Amino acid sequence: MTGKLIAGNWKMNGGLAANELLIKAVLAGLQTPACEVAVCVPAPYLAQTRALLAGSPIDVGAQDVSGHDSGAFTGEISAAMLKEFGVRYVIVGHSERRQHHGETDAGVADKAAKALAAGITPIVCVGETLAQREAGSTEAVVKRQLAAVIHANGHCISEIVVAYEPVWAIGTGQTASPEQAQQVHAVLRAQLKAASAQARRIQILYGGSMNAANAARLLGQSDIDGGLIGGASLKAADFLAIISAAV
Numbered sequence: 001m002t003g004k005l006i007a008g009n010w011k012m013n014g015g016l017a018a019n020e021l022l023i024k025a026v027l028a029g030l031q032t033p034a035c036e037v038a039v040c041v042p043a044p045y046l047a048q049t050r051a052l053l054a055g056s057p058i059d060v061g062a063q064d065v066s067g068h069d070s071g072a073f074t075g076e077i078s079a080a081m082l083k084e085f086g087v088r089y090v091i092v093g094h095s096e097r098r099q100h101h102g103e104t105d106a107g108v109a110d111k112a113a114k115a116l117a118a119g120i121t122p123i124v125c126v127g128e129t130l131a132q133r134e135a136g137s138t139e140a141v142v143k144r145q146l147a148a149v150i151h152a153n154g155h156c157i158s159e160i161v162v163a164y165e166p167v168w169a170i171g172t173g174q175t176a177s178p179e180q181a182q183q184v185h186a187v188l189r190a191q192l193k194a195a196s197a198q199a200r201r202i203q204i205l206y207g208g209s210m211n212a213a214n215a216a217r218l219l220g221q222s223d224i225d226g227g228l229i230g231g232a233s234l235k236a237a238d239f240l241a242i243i244s245a246a247v
Ligand code: PGA
Pocket: 009, 165, 169, 170, 171, 172, 173, 207, 208, 209, 210, 228, 229, 230, 231, 232
């Protein structure tokens, strides 16, 4: 197993002045982290973020990537473009994109493939809605979502990061219990192991209302290798506390 990864997902938040304040506050409070750290920022801020983080242990990430290489795809951003801005990670298949932008399992798999081909690590998000959990289909849903990515990227599947984000826990303050999260992570771990011997080392992050108060217990579970942090990544003190909990 590699170390843990704490990745902030700023979503559609920030501004030039606010970003600078936030990043400077995080860097000022950051001891040498025991884990990998990244911030996934809105695309227009990649250059600014890269400059502010230069020489620091924090990597730059993006929040989406096109499933195409180039051409007539107005509004899309290619993996090669992200690479030019020093992007190390890109979130793909976040539930907000699946829900509001009609992203399909196959489309998410294409995005992961383009990221991998450009040397960017895709953070592949999977997770069930409340209705799916209540219907007892959590395992089936997350396995189907991950299977599409494994199917399209089998040869380099060990290069991905997976994030389990129960949709009902995102931005709601309602976190999955450590036991609930661990149960799903174990299912995903088994699926990855079955796909490839190297895939046993893949980091599986938990996301969904992880905060300074609950991070240590979640990150203490045997198959939780880090966190994808939304709201709490916008507050330097909270993000730093989560990073310190990732040992
Ligand atoms: P949250 O978001 O931490 O605000 O719940 C997590 C995410 O959507 O990645």
